[in-house]
Amino acid sequence: MRIILLGPPGAGKGTQAKRLMDAEGIPQISTGDILRKAVADQTPLGREAKSVMDSGGLVPDQVVIGLIRERLGQSDAVKGFILDGFPRTVPQAEALDGLLVDLKRPLSAVAAIDVEPSELVRRLSGRRVCQACQAAYHVEFNPPKREGVCDRCGGALIQRDDDKEATIRRRLEVYREQTEPLIAYYKGKGLARLVNGIGNVDEISGRLREALAGA
Numbered sequence: 001m002r003i004i005l006l007g008p009p010g011a012g013k014g015t016q017a018k019r020l021m022d023a024e025g026i027p028q029i030s031t032g033d034i035l036r037k038a039v040a041d042q043t044p045l046g047r048e049a050k051s052v053m054d055s056g057g058l059v060p061d062q063v064v065i066g067l068i069r070e071r072l073g074q075s076d077a078v079k080g081f082i083l084d085g086f087p088r089t090v091p092q093a094e095a096l097d098g099l100l101v102d103l104k105r106p107l108s109a110v111a112a113i114d115v116e117p118s119e120l121v122r123r124l125s126g127r128r129v130c131q132a133c134q135a136a137y138h139v140e141f142n143p144p145k146r147e148g149v150c151d152r153c154g155g156a157l158i159q160r161d162d163d164k165e166a167t168i169r170r171r172l173e174v175y176r177e178q179t180e181p182l183i184a185y186y187k188g189k190g191l192a193r194l195v196n197g198i199g200n201v202d203e204i205s206g207r208l209r210e211a212l213a214g215a
């Protein structure tokens with residue numbers, strides 16, 4: 001299965017990608033996670049990306065395309081992959097098409113998770129992530145057993161810098177302008193499958209499974 005999870009920030013792409021990864025035994029490839037790791041490790045890439053990410057903008061296409069080219073070349077991606085947060089612009093989608101033609105590994109499907117903006121702001125502003133293992137929580141909908149502490153590994157839970165309200169608004173704007181056109185792009189290729197992203201995590205997983213059946 002070679003799929004893209006498309007949808008606005010806060011739609012639940014990361015959560016659903018992790019579930020699919022466990023169910024299907026294929027890697028989740030998140031450009032956001034790769035970039036956050038580079039920022040934490042203070043690599044040259046991380047230093048370049050940090051201010052763009054903190055402001056809610058997009059890292060240049062050529063940078064993320066390079067990251068994806070390298071990641072898809074690793075051996076665990078041969079049996080399939082779940083792309084989460086990539087592509088985010090039409091040039092990224094076109095570059096991915098070219099890359100997958102070269103690799104002779106065409107996409108199976110693109111699941112577009114739909115959630116309205118007011119709900120996204122609620123989800124993102126309450127989101128907390130484990131600094132150590134990246135597990136995701138929500139102060140209201142999915143709180144940890146002990147406030148501020150990861151259930152899974154005991155790591156500290158933090159709010160991402162880009163989950164602050166002003167940045168959230170900017171990220172949603174960028175999504176509408178630059179990423180949403182990809183739904184039409186993949187509809188045109190007969191690959192898009194629309195998934196209602198309102199409900200609890202299990203409900204959305206069920207809908208996603210149905211949408212991807214046969215993919």
Ligand code: AMP
Binds near residue numbers: 056064
């Ligand atoms: P995410 O975790 O997917 O919400 O990504 C967090 C941030 O990383 C985004 O707001 C962007 O600044 C950057 N980023 C992640 N993926 C991409 C991408 N495909 N293209 C450009 N920037 C990206």
